[in-house]
Amino acid sequence: MDIQKFADATWKDQSDYVIKLPEEFRELAKTEAFRNSISGQFRAWNMGIPIKNYTYKSSDLRVDTVNNTIIFKNPSLTTIIGILPHLTMNLEIDLGKAITESGVRIAGAQDGFYHFQTAMAKSDNIIEWGLGSLNSRVNIPIAKMDPGYGDTAPEIIIGDSKELTVPLNSVYDDAAALKDVKAYDAEDGWITNKLVVESNQVDTSREGYYKVKYSVVDSVGLKTTKEIEIHVTNTPPVTGSIKANNFTVGDSNITGTYAGDVAKLRLYINGVSVAWGGNLENGKFTFYAANQNISATEIVTMNAYDKNDKLFQENAPVKVNNATVSGSISPSEYSIGNAEITGSYTGDVAKARITINGKAQAWGGSFNNGQFTYYVGAGKIKAGDVVTITAYDKNDKVLDANKPVKIKAATTQGTISPAEYSVGDTEITGSYTGDVAKARVTINGKAQAWGGSFNNGRFTYYVGSGKIKNGDTVTITAYDKSDKVLDANKPVKIKAAATQGTISPSEYSVGDTEITGSYTGDVAKARVTINGKAQAWGGSFNNGRFTYYVGSGKIKAGDTVTITAYDKSDKVLDSNKVVKIKEVVQGTISPSVYNVGETTIKGSYTGDIVRARVLINGEPQAWGGTFSGGSFSYYIGAGKIKAGDNVKIVGYSADNSEVTTAIVKVQL
Numbered sequence: 190m191d192i193q194k195f196a197d198a199t200w201k202d203q204s205d206y207v208i209k210l211p212e213e214f215r216e217l218a219k220t221e222a223f224r225n226s227i228s229g230q231f232r233a234w235n236m237g238i239p240i241k242n243y244t245y246k247s248s249d250l251r252v253d254t255v256n257n258t259i260i261f262k263n264p265s266l267t268t269i270i271g272i273l274p275h276l277t278m279n280l281e282i283d284l285g286k287a288i289t290e291s292g293v294r295i296a297g298a299q300d301g302f303y304h305f306q307t308a309m310a311k312s313d314n315i316i317e318w319g320l321g322s323l324n325s326r327v328n329i330p331i332a333k334m335d336p337g338y339g340d341t342a343p344e345i346i347i348g349d350s351k352e353l354t355v356p357l358n359s360v361y362d363d364a365a366a367l368k369d370v371k372a373y374d375a376e377d378g379w380i381t382n383k384l385v386v387e388s389n390q391v392d393t394s395r396e397g398y399y400k401v402k403y404s405v406v407d408s409v410g411l412k413t414t415k416e417i418e419i420h421v422t423n424t425p426p427v428t429g430s431i432k433a434n435n436f437t438v439g440d441s442n443i444t445g446t447y448a449g450d451v452a453k454l455r456l457y458i459n460g461v462s463v464a465w466g467g468n469l470e471n472g473k474f475t476f477y478a479a480n481q482n483i484s485a486t487e488i489v490t491m492n493a494y495d496k497n498d499k500l501f502q503e504n505a506p507v508k509v510n511n512a513t514v515s516g517s518i519s520p521s522e523y524s525i526g527n528a529e530i531t532g533s534y535t536g537d538v539a540k541a542r543i544t545i546n547g548k549a550q551a552w553g554g555s556f557n558n559g560q561f562t563y564y565v566g567a568g569k570i571k572a573g574d575v576v577t578i579t580a581y582d583k584n585d586k587v588l589d590a591n592k593p594v595k596i597k598a599a600t601t602q603g604t605i606s607p608a609e610y611s612v613g614d615t616e617i618t619g620s621y622t623g624d625v626a627k628a629r630v631t632i633n634g635k636a637q638a639w640g641g642s643f644n645n646g647r648f649t650y651y652v653g654s655g656k657i658k659n660g661d662t663v664t665i666t667a668y669d670k671s672d673k674v675l676d677a678n679k680p681v682k683i684k685a686a687a688t689q690g691t692i693s694p695s696e697y698s699v700g701d702t703e704i705t706g707s708y709t710g711d712v713a714k715a716r717v718t719i720n721g722k723a724q725a726w727g728g729s730f731n732n733g734r735f736t737y738y739v740g741s742g743k744i745k746a747g748d749t750v751t752i753t754a755y756d757k758s759d760k761v762l763d764s765n766k767v768v769k770i771k772e773v774v775q776g777t778i779s780p781s782v783y784n785v786g787e788t789t790i791k792g793s794y795t796g797d798i799v800r801a802r803v804l805i806n807g808e809p810q811a812w813g814g815t816f817s818g819g820s821f822s823y824y825i826g827a828g829k830i831k832a833g834d835n836v837k838i839v840g841y842s843a844d845n846s847e848v849t850t851a852i853v854k855v856q857l
Contacts, residue, residue, distance in 0.1 A: 224252050229279055230244050231264055233277075241264060342413045343373065345415040353420060361393050395421065400419075402414060438485055454466065491507060511586075532578075538556055540585075575593075603621060603667055607619040628665050724739065783853050785830060793821070
């Protein structure tokens, strides 16, 4: 990268060039490999004339790991005193070399940029970060500078068959060293083609132990090395081989022959090691495998080793053959509604599959001691269905195909017993037996909807409130789930609902035409008795309130009046409730002449008057007055009444009923 800076020439030979590294470089900057990957140049010119061209030396470079900076000591500028030069510092970092040699990776940018900053520093170590051109700050817009960050290093794998002992005076070049050595990377996969021998010190002319060093680099530059030791010896090498016989599914042992120094075997199934062992004697071997459940679809191989576990032969094939299997299946007659098909079987039958009307069902079945069961689920098979069953061995080979299953229709039965129904209920309830699954009610010969809830011998059938009335003829019929009649037209006994209610008459005022009040329950009509004489049936009853017409003048003060409530069937619900008659009040009031300026209105009264109220020009005044011995006085206050005012006085009884009104004559 090129970073341009401008500096004051008065710094002369006392300046440093400082580069502040991105925070993501901090760990890498601590390594020697990073320091060795740095180089730089210093150039100065003025007015287009070069005056200094200098390549920084190793001694000029220092990495400050505390402040995460690179510091170059600049060359002397004493030859250009008094001139303001144009300075250029060029920095180069071989990051690939630094990462590969140190093994330290660069993290991804925290905000999408890698931030560099440069500055000139004086001898007093004060860094002028703001000095220079705008290029003193560089933000590299790369989210991940090191593609290998977070990547795993490749692995060098020395195979089990790698020959670590070689004969004296044999050839052991790099090709021999690479034999049975592989390289694998989690991200790149197998990269054996990138594997190299960095160092091969093997000298087969002399016995001894020699080092061989391998290395491999993955696609993002991650490098792995590995070193092994090769023994050059004059001892003849040991050898061995095996050949397995064909294995039949169900056999207990794998057998075969061997040659040489083979002492033990290793069994692999589908590439996975499953067992060590084997009995090897006189050139023949047996290897116990009954517990491995080997099938004909699996890949079976064996490795041969000497007594020290040295690999002689890898992946010797074992051919697996299916055993000869046979069998038959004989389903029993199936009854509709059963959850299982049952029957017998012979031979190697291990599973079965049912077909219903051409549609295959799930694999399944339990097979034991010549008898089988196959779960099909209740209701899956219906009368008239075509059902077959096919038998298979454990490897899904067909042994007996499409054996018909005979269907036997199930006979359903049951009874229904409705409980007594009370008029007004919303449901008919009762009990049932057997296969009853639904019901239908008939009311006065008219069939209702199918329905009902049937559980544990009890049923409910919704009819709704008011659907059934007293005197209706109601029956119920029970059916099975296929709509077969099981119990027909069972009578439902109707119980009339008991009615109840109360009546509460309000106080009656003589002269009113109606008796009013409230009621509860099933009250539908009423009858009034006046002085023991019954009046007509009648009344209007709605939302808890009633009115009963008696006519004007029918009831007088002192009469004895009662009222009786009935339901719609004329049943007495509440009898002879007393109707209270409000007493009649009467009287007269006679005011004396009122003289303007007086504070009271006076006069005489008769009857039930106990208080009064004055109206002046129609405007009512306060309640008041003193009434005693036929005389009264009413305080009005001075100046309240003026000449020409229209003044009235109203007399009231103790219950505030208006009794009479009189005019007050006003004079000066």
